[in-house]
Amino acid sequence: MRAYTHPGIAFGCxxxxxxxxxxVWRxxxxxxxxxxxxxVAVNVFGWSQVEPRPxxxxxxxxxxxxxxxxxxxxxxxxxxxTxxxxxxxxxxxxxxxxxxADGTTRWPGGRQAFCPSSPVYRERSLALVDAVATRYGDHPALALWHVSNELGCHNALCYCDASAAAFRTWLRERYADVAALNAAWGTTFWSxxxxxxxxxxxxxxTLSTRNPGQVLDFHRFSSDALLDQLRAETAVIRARSAAPVTxxxxxxDHIRNLDYLSWAPYVDVVANDHYLDHRLADPTTELAFSADLTRGIAGGAPWLLMEHSTxxxxxxxxxxxxxxxxxxRNSLTHVARGADAVCFFQWRASTQGSEKFHSALVPHAGTATRQWREAVELGTVLDRLDEVAGSRVQADVAVLFGWESWWTLDGENVPSTAVRYRDQVVRTYAALRAQGVTVDVVGADAPLDGYRAVVVPALHVVRDADAAAVARFxxxxxxxxxxxxxxxxxxHDAVRLGGYPGAFRDLLGVTVEEFAPVLPDQVLTLDTxxxxxxxxxxxxxxxxxxGTAVLSRFADGPAAGEPAITRRAVGSGSAWYVATALDAPDLADLMxxxxxxxxxxxxxxLAAAGVERVVRAAADGRRWTFLVNHAAADVTLPxxxxxxVTDTAVAHELVVPARAVRVLREEPVR
Structure with missing residues (x-):
């Protein structure tokens, strides 16, 4: 790995x-x-300009x-x-x-018009990388290499003949012999x-639903195929340049095909693109969750916000x-949660093309605009936050997350298609946020030392070793x-026999005989x-x-009288189980x-007042408290x-104005 360094918090585009x-360039x-x-990111979409002919x-x-x-x-x-x-x-x-998947070709005219497994694409793309890396590998402006762009945003799953051949090669490497594959996929079913x-x-x-083991492995293969492109480009770069790669x-919320937990070891610094999604009921909670998950992918280290919008x-x-x-406010929420760079798509709003109505640092109306004034203000604030760079977020709680659970629980022939994996994770995260706590969102195999609580929301796919680690915790x-x-x-997406919740049955002290999902508009009540x-x-x-304590039972519905919430003493700790989707206020209370x-x-x-509080700390003991006020009223804190942000001393109390952010370099309150 090569260290990425930048003097302070980067401001980019x-x-x-x-x-x-x-x-215009000048x-x-x-x-x-x-x-x-x-x-500044350049040459992201430069192939046809740099190589106009083969x-x-x-x-x-x-x-x-x-x-x-x-x-x-x-x-x-x-x-x-590329x-x-x-x-x-x-x-x-x-x-x-x-x-x-239906066998139809996707044509040029947009972007990412290539199969990730195409030998021709691989050959031509690496030739381009070699030419670019040879020319600029030691250029004085070069700080960081940006491989491709949003790999797999549109073309993560390709079903062509080249992908089929590559999939078979991947399967041979994974299973060695076809008998092992048959066992993993349960191919005795449906002949x-x-x-x-x-x-x-x-x-x-297909005319029916598909083999779920095959679908799961195809997701794994497809993520690995794009990872292979990243690794191949990186290898070419490293032969020509000493600069770090990302x-x-x-x-x-809406990109689910790439398992970034498996990608992170192959970049020198983790970078992420994130945009508020107003199709969601609560975009700011999703922003905070995605930032915390990005930090978890980075192993707790600082990361780069490579794109967001003005x-x-x-x-x-x-x-x-x-x-x-x-x-x-959005930018500093990312910084609070570990970002050491705040970058935007893009610098100047385009006049043509598919993204001509996407916002930019320099909007169509020019610099005599609120957007430009706010961009200049952000640059000033980020300069004042330079001392925070390199510090790490402090959290006592971990939420376990896995792309394999996303792929399987949102698949075909599941007990309820109304249950969506990431929705359930974010609902649980929102309940933690409502309690005003900072959360690390980490992989199921992440070390759990140092946490006080671990939350496992809808983690459908669980390996024995990961279940054992949770039990030891x-x-x-x-x-x-x-x-x-x-x-x-x-x-392998094979059901664990003996009763649900399978891998966690012994830890929780419960054995479930049957799922009883209900229609999305049906309300259940508990006896409490x-x-x-x-x-x-x-x-x-x-x-x-x-010996497991039943804290609540279903008062109605198809499981009336059955346990809904349980708690079991385990060693010197405890294990709680929730067998339903509690309404948001009740889930927050339970949390x-x-x-x-x-x-x-x-x-x-504090959370009810609309304020997020996140602490970043340096190895030398310095601490910075980020206070993000999403509400319409000022909040005053000791x-x-x-x-x-305002570059002012605070002697006794701090006012966080409505819809503003304050960052306090802490001293003890006396």
Whole structure:
């Protein structure tokens, strides 16, 4: 690994000078300096400009761009340019184009018009990377290599013949012999037994539903195929340049095909793109969750926010603009949760193309705008926060997350398609947020040392080793909360026999005989007054008879009289189970009880006032408290230290204005 360094918190953007006359470039770099922009991504979509014809490279424009950045002291996040194929490639080699599950080809005219497993694409893309890395590998502007762009955003799942051949190779490496594959996929069902790997295809559309083990492995393969492209480009770069390498992940609600936990070891610094999604009921909670998950992918280390927006995006049904101060509030929420860079798509709003209505640091209306003034303000604030760079977020609670559970629980032929994996995780996260606690969102195999509580929401796919680690955590004094649909299947998507929740049955002291999901609009009530929905369960035996405390039972519905919430003492810790989807207020109240059981300090009143509180700490003991006020009223808190956003001393109390952010370098309150 190569260390990525930047002096303080980076302020950056994507710059696409190829869209503009070179006369505009000089104004751009001058304005970047005025705003404090110091990290700029270039050549992200540069393939057709840099290689206008096969094997003919023209670096004239990119040379000028890189030299301009160097001359103005702006660091380059240099793209390899491989993210979107030029027309000459797909014209000469139409076999490069991706194929959908129904067998139809997806044509050029958008972006990512390539199959990730295409040998032709691999050969031509690596030739481009080699040419770019050879020319700019030691350029004075170069700070960071940006491999491709949002790998797999549109083409993660390709079902063409090249993908089929690559899938069979992947399966041979995973299973060694076809008998092991048959066992893993349960191919005795529906007469699907394979006689050789050559008979295996991708899970293309069928008249019925598809083999779930095959679908799960195809997701794994598809994530690995794009990871292979990342690794291949990185290898070429490292032969030509000493600069660190990254790519922009998409840790967000609507991108589910890439297992970034498996990708993280192959980048020198984790970077993420995130946009508020106004199709969701609570976009700011999703923002905080995605930032915490990105930090978990980074192993707790600082990460880079590679893209977000100054205002509206262009790809939602209604593209909602940001209100006054919202851009700064969103940006500092990411910094609070571990980002050491705040970057935007893009620098200057395009006048043509698919993203011409996407917001930018320089909007269509120019610099005499609120958006531009807020961009300059953000640059000033980030300069004041430079001392925070390199510090780490403090959290007592971990939430376990896994892409395999996302792929399986949202699959075909499940007990209820109304139960969506990420929705259940974010609902549980929101309940923790309502208690005012900071959460690490980590993989199921992450170390659990140092946490007081571990929450396991709907973790459907669980390996034996990971279940054992959770049990050891509880035995050693930790508090565990498991929600319904967890532990049900193993890594092959095979149901664990003996009763649900499978891998966690012994830890929780419960055995469920039957799932009893309900229609999405049906309300369930518990005998202790809570309201719930979506899911209930029928137990094989009353867990109270085995020493597990039943805290609530279903008062109605298909599981009336059955346990809904249980708690079991485990070693010096405890294990809680929730067999339904509690309404948000009731889930938040339950979370408060669980956190009290774990000895975790909470701040529900602060959260109820609309304020997020997150602490970052440095190895030398310095601490910075981020206070993000989402509400329409000021909040006053006892405090002592130095407030960085306004650069003022705080002697006794700190006012966090409505819809504003304050960052306190702490001193003890006396």
């Amino acid at each position: 994507d710059w696409n000078p190829e869209q503009w006359d070179p006369a 104004e751009d770099v001058r304005l970047m300096r005025d705003a404090g922009v110091d990290l 094997g003919e490279y023209d670096f004239t424009a990119l040379d000028e761009v890189m030299d301009l950045l160097a001359a103005h002291g702006i660091r380059a996040n240099l793209g390899t340019g 993210s979107s194929t030029p027309p000459w490639l797909t014209t000469a080699h139409p076999e490069v184009l991706p194929v959908a 699907q037994r394979y006689g050789s790997f050559d008979e295996v295809l991708p899970p293309r559309l 790519t922009n992940f998409m840790v967000t 205002g509206a995006v262009n790809w939602q049904p209604v593209n909602v603009p940001k209100g006054p101060g919202e851009m700064l 509880a035995e050693a004094g930790g508090t565990v909360l498991v929600t319904f649909a967890s532990g049900v299947v193993d890594e 007054g809570e309201r719930a929905g979506l899911w209930s369960e029928r137990f094989a035996a009353d867990p109270a008879d085995a 408060g009880r669980v956190l009290a059981d774990a000895g975790v300090a909470t701040a529900p009143d 405090a002592r230290g130095h407030e960085l």
